[in-house]
Amino acid sequence: MERLLCLLVGYLFGLFQTGYLYGRMNGIDIRQYGSGNSGTTNALRVLGKKAGLIVFAGDFLKTVIPCVAVRLLFRGSGMEHLLMLYTGLGVILGHNYPCYLGFRGGKGIAATAGILVASDIRVTLACLIVFVSLVAITRYVSLGSLVVVVVFWAMNAMFAFRGDYGLAAGTIWEYLGVAAVITLLAFWRHRANIVRLIHGNENPLWGKGKKK
Numbered sequence: 001m002e003r004l005l006c007l008l009v010g011y012l013f014g015l016f017q018t019g020y021l022y023g024r025m026n027g028i029d030i031r032q033y034g035s036g037n038s039g040t041t042n043a044l045r046v047l048g049k050k051a052g053l054i055v056f057a058g059d060f061l062k063t064v065i066p067c068v069a070v071r072l073l074f075r076g077s078g079m080e081h082l083l084m085l086y087t088g089l090g091v092i093l094g095h096n097y098p099c100y101l102g103f104r105g106g107k108g109i110a111a112t113a114g115i116l117v118a119s120d121i122r123v124t125l126a127c128l129i130v131f132v133s134l135v136a137i138t139r140y141v142s143l144g145s146l147v148v149v150v151v152f153w154a155m156n157a158m159f160a161f162r163g164d165y166g167l168a169a170g171t172i173w174e175y176l177g178v179a180a181v182i183t184l185l186a187f188w189r190h191r192a193n194i195v196r197l198i199h200g201n202e203n204p205l206w207g208k209g210k211k212k
Helices: 001-014 018-025 040-047 049-073 081-097 109-118 121-138 141-162 172-189 191-199
Strands: none
Touching: 001 049, 001 081, 018 040, 018 049, 040 049, 040 109, 049 081, 049 109, 081 109, 081 172, 109 121, 109 141, 109 172, 121 141, 141 172, 141 191, 172 191
16 A cells, blocks of 8 residues: 555645746747657757756656655664655656656656666666766767666665665565666657667757767
């Protein structure tokens, strides 16, 4: 019951579509421009740096707030990390598939960053270093995002099996399963980017890429 409730609460938080709302404040539906989604990278490309920062902050905070609240609420139960992850998954689902916008939202990376910060500073720092390094070298946000979610899963697996999260008996594989769903969702939402990366015509964050 707690798992379902955390998913639902997370989904409701995820429905706060920062990119869509900010776009509407500027007279556009941001999903009709650029990559067609309402996330940070598209806001940055379409509306500029200020928009990118605001959208990231909104999508990041809408994940951090419920995830931290769940950790505090269930602290010491052996379930806080698992239920926090269910909450974060719910936020990502609400962000990616908002029911009131035809299930067309973002790609969930800023929301995933919120999960990282709410859960483990070690994983956060590792993912931040990997992301910044890859984007600086390749200029591809999509590549950095995909590698980060793999690092997220791998480090969560390591710390979970080591006992760092104090997970209740029998819940480690469930915890890693939820983390795997979050990782796979990122790959699914970036499937078009993956195709472009393979063919060498992905859109770089700055400068010009290869002609399509």
